[in-house]
Amino acid sequence: MEVSIEPSWKEKLKDEFEKPYFAELAAFVKDEYKSATVYPSPKFLFRAFELTPFEKVKVVILGQDPYHGKGQANGLCFAVNDGEKLPPSLQNIFKEIESDLGKPVENRSGDLSRWAKQGVLLLNATLTVRAATPGSHQNKGWEQFTDAVIRTLSEEREHLVFILWGNYARAKGASIDRTKHLVLESPHPSPFSAYNGFFGSKPFGKTNEYLEKQGNKSVDWLS
Numbered sequence: 001m002e003v004s005i006e007p008s009w010k011e012k013l014k015d016e017f018e019k020p021y022f023a024e025l026a027a028f029v030k031d032e033y034k035s036a037t038v039y040p041s042p043k044f045l046f047r048a049f050e051l052t053p054f055e056k057v058k059v060v061i062l063g064q065d066p067y068h069g070k071g072q073a074n075g076l077c078f079a080v081n082d083g084e085k086l087p088p089s090l091q092n093i094f095k096e097i098e099s100d101l102g103k104p105v106e107n108r109s110g111d112l113s114r115w116a117k118q119g120v121l122l123l124n125a126t127l128t129v130r131a132a133t134p135g136s137h138q139n140k141g142w143e144q145f146t147d148a149v150i151r152t153l154s155e156e157r158e159h160l161v162f163i164l165w166g167n168y169a170r171a172k173g174a175s176i177d178r179t180k181h182l183v184l185e186s187p188h189p190s191p192f193s194a195y196n197g198f199f200g201s202k203p204f205g206k207t208n209e210y211l212e213k214q215g216n217k218s219v220d221w222l223s
Contacts, residue, residue, distance in 0.1 A: 001026060005046045008054040012156070016148045025141030029128055037131035039066050040073035047075025048123050051116035057153060058119035058216055059161045059207055062169040065138070066129045073129070076122035078189075080110035092189040092198065097221050100202040106223045118219050123149065125172055143172075151175050159214040161207045165189055165198065182210045 003010065003017050003026075016022060029045075032038050040047070063077025067087065072080045078090050086094070086108070094105045107114060116122055125146050130136035153160060154176045162181060164173045166188030176183055186201035187193040208218035 006049045006053055009046075009049045012054050012152050013145075013148060016145060021141045021144055025145065028140050029137070032128070032130060032137070038128055038137075039068060039070075039131060040075045040128070044073070044075035045127060048077070048116065048121055051076075051113055052119060052121045054153075054157075056119045057121045057157065057160060058211060059163065059219060060121045060123060060150070060153065061163045062150075062165070062172060063122070063124040064166075064168050065126050065134060066124055068129045068132055068134050068136075070131065074111060074113075075127075076112050076116055077124040079112035079122060082109045082111040084110055086110045088191045089189045092191065092194045096189070096199055096201070097204050099199070100204045101221065103222055105221070114223075115219065115221070118217075120219060121153075125168070147172065147175070154181060157181075159210075159216070161210055163203050163207065166193065182207075 001017055001023055005013070029038075033042060061077060066073035066075075067080060072084055072087070074081045078087075078093060080087060080090070087110070090110055094108070097105055112120075112122055123146060126137050126142040127146070128137045128142070150173065158180050160181045162173055162176050162183045164170045164183065164185045169188075170185050173183060173185075184201070184203045184206055186203065187197040189198045204219075204221050211218050
C-alpha cells in the first residue's frame with residue numbers, strides 16, 4: 001500500500017507495508033482519526049523518520065506510547081511541542097544530561113527535533129494513541145512495525161547506539177545484534193524508577209564516546 005514516509009525508510013520498509021497486518025493497522029488508525037481525538041496529529045505520524053533518514057541514524061532511543069494529553073505528542077518519543085510544560089520523564093532526562101556531561105542544558109525546549117536532525121531516532125513502539133486513553137492503540141500492529149524498524153537497523157547498519165530505558169524497551173531491543181552495536185540499558189527516567197538506576201547511568205557521555213571511537217560525530221545534547 002502507498003505510505004507517505006521519508007523515501008529512504010519507504011525503500012527499507014517496503015515489504016512491511018505490503019503485509020496484511022499493516023493494511024489492518026492503517027485502516028484502524030484512519031478510522032480512529034475520523035471518529036476520535038488521536039495524538040499526534042496525522043502530519044506528525046512519521047515525524048521521527050522524516051527528521052532522521054535511514055542512513056543518518058546514529059542513535060536510537062526507544063519509547064513506548066505517545067503522550068495522550070492535548071498539545072503534547074509531536075511524533076518523537078519523550079518530546080513535546082515547543083512551549084509545552086516538560087513532562088517528568090523529560091525533566092529527568094535533562095537532569096541526567098547535565099549530571100553526565102557536567103554542563104547545563106542550554107536549550108530547554110521539549111521539542112527534541114534538534115537531536116533527531118543529528119541522527120537520533122526518537123522512536124515510540126506505538127505511534128498513535130487516543131486522547132486521554134494511554135495504551136489505547138497497543139496491540140494493533142504498531143509494535144510489529146517498529147520491531148521491523150529496529151531489526152532492519154540492526155541488520156543493515158553498523159556501530160549504532162541503542163538506548164533502552166525500562167523493561168519494555170529492553171524486551172523490544174532483544175533482537176539487536178550486540179556484536180556490532182552498542183546497547184545501553186537502564187531503568188526508565190520516569191519519577192517512579194529514575195532513582196533505581198537511571199540517574200547516574202551516563203548514557204549520553206557513553207554514546208558520544210562510542211560514536212567518536214567509531215569515527216562519527218558526537219551528538220550535541222545541550223544546545
